[in-house]
Amino acid sequence: MSRTGGQSSPRDIAAGALFVVIGCAFGWFAQDHDLGTPNRMGPAFFPTVLAVMLTMLGTVILVQGLRRAGEPIGRWPWRAILLVLGPGILFGLTIRPLGMIAAVPLLVGLSALASRQVTAAGLILSALALTLFSIAVFAYGLGLPIPVFGRLLGG
Amino acid sequence: MEILGGLGLGLSVVLTPLNLAWCLIGVLLGTLIGVLPGLGPAATIAMLLPATFGLPAVSSLIMLAGIYYGAQYGGSTTAILINLPGETSSVVTALDGYQMARKGRAGAALATAAISSFVAGTVATALVAFLAPPLANIALNFGAAEYFALMVLGLVASVALARGPVLKAVAMVVLGLLLGTIGTDINSGEQRFTFDIPELADGINFVALAMGMFGIAEILTNLDHEASRKPLTRVIGSLLPNREECRRIVGPILRGTGLGSVLGILPGGGAVLGAFAAYAVEKKISKTPQAFGQGAIEGVAAPESANNAGAQTSFIPMLTLGIPSNPVMALMVGALTIQGIQPGPQVMSEQPELFWGVIASMWIGNLMLIVLNLPLIGLWVRLLTIPYRLLYPAILVFCCVGVLSLNNLTSDVYLMILFGLVGYVLVRLDCEPAPLLLGFILGPMMEEYLRRAMILARGDMTTFVTRPISLTLLLLTLAIILVLTLPRVRAKREEAFEEAT
Numbered sequence: 011m012s013r014t015g016g017q018s019s020p021r022d023i024a025a026g027a028l029f030v031v032i033g034c035a036f037g038w039f040a041q042d043h044d045l046g047t048p049n050r051m052g053p054a055f056f057p058t059v060l061a062v063m064l065t066m067l068g069t070v071i072l073v074q075g076l077r078r079a080g081e082p083i084g085r086w087p088w089r090a091i092l093l094v095l096g097p098g099i100l101f102g103l104t105i106r107p108l109g110m111i112a113a114v115p116l117l118v119g120l121s122a123l124a125s126r127q128v129t130a131a132g133l134i135l136s137a138l139a140l141t142l143f144s145i146a147v148f149a150y151g152l153g154l155p156i157p158v159f160g161r162l163l164g165g
Numbered sequence: 166m167e168i169l170g171g172l173g174l175g176l177s178v179v180l181t182p183l184n185l186a187w188c189l190i191g192v193l194l195g196t197l198i199g200v201l202p203g204l205g206p207a208a209t210i211a212m213l214l215p216a217t218f219g220l221p222a223v224s225s226l227i228m229l230a231g232i233y234y235g236a237q238y239g240g241s242t243t244a245i246l247i248n249l250p251g252e253t254s255s256v257v258t259a260l261d262g263y264q265m266a267r268k269g270r271a272g273a274a275l276a277t278a279a280i281s282s283f284v285a286g287t288v289a290t291a292l293v294a295f296l297a298p299p300l301a302n303i304a305l306n307f308g309a310a311e312y313f314a315l316m317v318l319g320l321v322a323s324v325a326l327a328r329g330p331v332l333k334a335v336a337m338v339v340l341g342l343l344l345g346t347i348g349t350d351i352n353s354g355e356q357r358f359t360f361d362i363p364e365l366a367d368g369i370n371f372v373a374l375a376m377g378m379f380g381i382a383e384i385l386t387n388l389d390h391e392a393s394r395k396p397l398t399r400v401i402g403s404l405l406p407n408r409e410e411c412r413r414i415v416g417p418i419l420r421g422t423g424l425g426s427v428l429g430i431l432p433g434g435g436a437v438l439g440a441f442a443a444y445a446v447e448k449k450i451s452k453t454p455q456a457f458g459q460g461a462i463e464g465v466a467a468p469e470s471a472n473n474a475g476a477q478t479s480f481i482p483m484l485t486l487g488i489p490s491n492p493v494m495a496l497m498v499g500a501l502t503i504q505g506i507q508p509g510p511q512v513m514s515e516q517p518e519l520f521w522g523v524i525a526s527m528w529i530g531n532l533m534l535i536v537l538n539l540p541l542i543g544l545w546v547r548l549l550t551i552p553y554r555l556l557y558p559a560i561l562v563f564c565c566v567g568v569l570s571l572n573n574l575t576s577d578v579y580l581m582i583l584f585g586l587v588g589y590v591l592v593r594l595d596c597e598p599a600p601l602l603l604g605f606i607l608g609p610m611m612e613e614y615l616r617r618a619m620i621l622a623r624g625d626m627t628t629f630v631t632r633p634i635s636l637t638l639l640l641l642t643l644a645i646i647l648v649l650t651l652p653r654v655r656a657k658r659e660e661a662f663e664e665a666t
Contacts, residue, residue, distance in 0.1 A: 049620065
């Protein structure tokens, strides 16, 4: 592995900063509740202690990252991220109104594009096969309460 | 006698057609996903959790356990045949197994792996049966302070044995504990960190978190390394090791089983650690260490027995204390909770069929694996030709449908996708997701025991150090922290993980 990034470690800095932000957020919102006493701990006690710990740990990771060299974070694979997570959200949006008959092929068809080695035949065949499989197994086989035809399709 | 009676009860539970069928499905599924690179037992079990909802508790646990140890078998097959470990625990097996395959001894390597796994599985089953009851009896006397101390020890040890930087692993544990506090506080009834979103009132759905972190995030990681496949070894050769080889594998199997069993019980342990350690030990004590990496049969026997033994003994803390030692066990705790069973020492006395049924099923499952797997090797090899681009959309469908079916809430789908993104970003920043999941599972229990211990002690913090068992556990924790911070140990630990990857 090549050690670039000069005198700092971008991965440590980013991770440390992330932990500090999350720790501060939990610490801030925990103060909406009662801290209580050691004898009768309130709902804020445990989260506050943890939030302080996380913030301190994040600070140490961040400072260490500033002082020693490490690997760069690297390029983010936006294509894969968008085409895996996007179809997942679309599935959540379409499953009620359209049902599995449309939501599953949409999910499979769009997410298949995330791979750089996608082929048209593979995409269509797997969308077809997975849709039939899901309807047969999940709806009829296991009897899960997931609609095959959604509201808009008269289900 | 209690143990024999227990095992008898367990066998009578397993040897019903229904449970045998679930055991078979579990080990077959386990082998399948063990063979398929890019799909691990944690992700599979997370995907199947919703499906286990309708099963009896025993059947669901028997099947899920089968997936875990079955995956150890399957992982070794691909490691040997194409130098592509299907599981992390088979990384070491690939070193010598693939070299044996290249020399035309693939059959012997596969058979050695299967025999080693079976012997280790048998010994480990016996160990679980003998060690679990006394441990559960001790744990029955635990008070809130002891439980809290035990969980601290478990979390710290899981960090010590996790891969990657220590500080980040600790931060991930704390983050997991914090995520566990989201939802309604059981003592006051107040809603913490829910921002008036009704779907969060019961807390973050564990299955959505696990599927996101292990299923979805892994898809993204795998798409990063979408590489061409390595050539397949077609010549399997004779399946049986010759007499000389049989003699050479006895020692490594026994040592690997012992080492794997011990490391499997430790928090943070499981299959992976034992395999690495067993290989290192064999190489160290061998008269011909230079043969390792060139196709030494000892280098297949030792890690294969260790990973199977570890996979099974890691059930001990989960079954007796209710404390998961690795992500797969955390998912088992989740499976039990879905069934309305609180894991802990009382499971053995209140649900003996469940407790002994799972233990007995491990041995039956191992038997099924050795009988089924050697003849089925050809089929598993053919499955390897399924390209990842066809596999991951299927994983995505199973995750989406699975998480939706659990509570019939589309918000769980969005939550899973969110944790997929979070999990992927964290992995890119060298933060392993396993400690986070352990923290998330243990968080609510830890808070509850902490509060209860403080009420019992009237707010006196010294209660944790004045009770002998609690003090011992905390001293152990302190020892681990001290050892971890020693520069020499730290360097060694990093070296050990570096060498293996």
